[in-house]
Amino acid sequence: MLPLTVIGLTLVVFVLTRVMPGDLATLIVYDSGARFTKPPEVAVAEVRQQLGLDKPIVVQYGIWLARLARGDLGFSYWQQQPVARLVAERIPRSMELTLVSIVIAFLVGIGLGTVSALYRNSWIDHLSRLLAVSGISVPLFVTSVGILWLLVRFFAWMPPLDYASPWENPWENLQQVIWPALALAIYISAPVMRLARTQLLEVLREDYIRTARAKGLAERVVVMRHALRNSLIPVLTFLGWWAARIFGGVVIVEVVFAVPGMGRGLLQAVSARDYPLIQGYILALGLAVVLTNFLVDLSYRWLDPRVRHG
């Protein structure tokens, strides 16, 4: 399935970039002043020919796919650099942000969900559910701007503007990544918490939990080893299902917190209608979604013995 999914992805990415309104050739003509030496329509036609945009979309797709098969993602029209280099430069930043977000989201979401399920209908359950509903209801850009506003308003501080690699300057990198990761984590942890709570409540009613308790196992062992582990399967499925949304959220937090990752790069590429770069970024993000789902599928084997032995 994986190769078919990737080919389908390339087709969607290619067609989407070509059908969106706004034309790169027109932008180049108006930005380079070519309309001053010749009629705009002539200049636009010439640029389209130079860039190969005058060929039928199917032919353009075929050429792009053939290059892609050789590992060549093309050349950025505006940045005058290989797309592969630009994407490779930004992938680690977005991946770091995403991973930190997911770790925070799962720690908080599963933690709150577990506490909520164990203390059902208590004040902590009500509070956790209220937080979850808020996390789902408030748009990510509002959460992001809100966090930035709080930092600025009450601490007269904002994350550093210059990006520092975690290998070169881990402290500065943490200062920059933690806040957008927190915003994204709030967005992810709310549904995780609700799902974890529901699943745990269901699992706690299962016969094998009753058996474990009847055998005299400590409640902590029953919950942590038997109940929680089984309730995590749907939560992980959710991660695969939500991966596209999470990577979409990365675009928003990277813009607000000025993190120079793929999301911010994608937005810039879309504004400039830099087709090869848009394709490169979306393809990388799409592959990340596919890979996440693949890893989720693999993780079932570890979490669920029925899959492992089935």
Added chain:
Amino acid sequence: MTPTPIPPRATPVLTPTPVGEKPQYGGIVNYHDYTDPVQIDPHATTVIGDLQMSMGVLSSIIKYDPRNPFYIAPDLAERWEQSADGKVFTFFLRKNVVWHDGTPFTARDVKVSIERVLGIWDPAFSAPRCGSLLKPLVDKMEVVDDYTVRFHLKFATPLFIPSIASSWCKIASASALERYKNLSRPESLIGTGPFALKRYERGVVFEWEKNRRYFEEGLPYLDGVRHYILPDVATQLAGLRTGRLHIAPNFPGLTPSQAQQVVSARGKEVVAYRWTVNNMVGTQLNTRVAPFNDIEMRRAIHLALNRQEVVEKIFEGIGFPCTVLDPVAYGDYALPMEEVLRLPGCRPDKTADWAEARRIVQQKYPGGLELEVLVRRTLDFVPTAELVTAQLQALGIRARLQVLEPAAGLQRYGRGEFTIIGTQSTSPSIPDPSAMFTESWVPGGALNFTGWEDKTFMAMHEDAIRALDVRQRQRIVQEMQRYLLTKDMAWLVLGWRERYFIWDVRVKGFVPGPSIYEDKTFTTVWLSP
């Protein structure tokens, strides 16, 4: 902290550096660009966000004086002479100048750059800003010797000196141009300016470092300037409020409420300075198609638009309604505001104007008129266009707003596929009044999509670019403004914005100029401890 009120508009300041204060060396100023530079070749671009990259890196033959950008000063040329008939300019170039890569600067570099913008060096290349400034004026340029160049003009004109001094006409290294064919790559931006381009991470930051071999002794004072690329306004404001940024740029500039946020947070640590953005905002009518191929309908819209409301609601009360030229930037060339505000269409009391506009529309379109108002989603264009649409609806026109992505908008405008563009702004390339007319009302202006051509106006424009006597030129330019406001125009002026500059009090020697394109080389800026 007690909020400090933002100050009213100041009179032009020659230098905010207190007299007697001795400039200090060292330090890095943190600045920001509101957009990610797309086309960094200063000859090829039309956008200030792109131009900023090369502003302090490349030099011009002559320049707007960084200590007082209202005046022209020597740059690569240490002096210049003008012939008696005013048609020949000879520039004597400095002999101690080296490029950032260590090669010596000569007249050949000037020749290649100028021939490039004139379309001689590469006929396929066109320079939208510098080319449109120089091509109508320059007949030929000759290299007299290694350190002397001579320009022969087609006619004597006061436009030549402000044009050749422009940041759009910077001199690039001939060897870099020969090697890279253009200046679109960061490595091709080899200059002679006070700073060299140290690094450029696209979408993140570009940084200048001090050119230790800069030809003006003792300059620059700073070790460098970091330009963070911050398209998001919330991030820009956060940077200013927390002191991570030293200066807010004058384009697009801060509105009063945004400036107030920064001043409230930082009090006396910042200077807030109300100043012109040198940016005209207007509504464009397509004169190639109905209903605006009819001069009466153009007049109806001119009468109906409420510019005072635009200034109040969009510019947050600071700006100049209706005037063709900004009175701050253009001084005596601008029609006095008292006169502008007495004219139909511009006067604050709209009762008579609306009645006349309604009469025209009802007479021409008794069954009613339906219009699609287009606008690009950029800067504050959408809220401005919403207001314009509401004003048209109040006139009885069934106006409907359609918002387009910036690229899609340009495409439709360029093809002439529109009836009315709700909002489009422009900043003239040089702070000379005729440049504003060239770019906005003379056919072929970079952002003029109206298709409007008027022989009487063109004749006046020809007179304006040839008039050498200042008083005579002022009279012609004022007459052109009266003509546009009372006879006909298709790019209807809504107003000129004013905004706030904000800078940290430690930043000294920063002088806002009459043009947003000429005051950010940071040559004479320094940081106090």
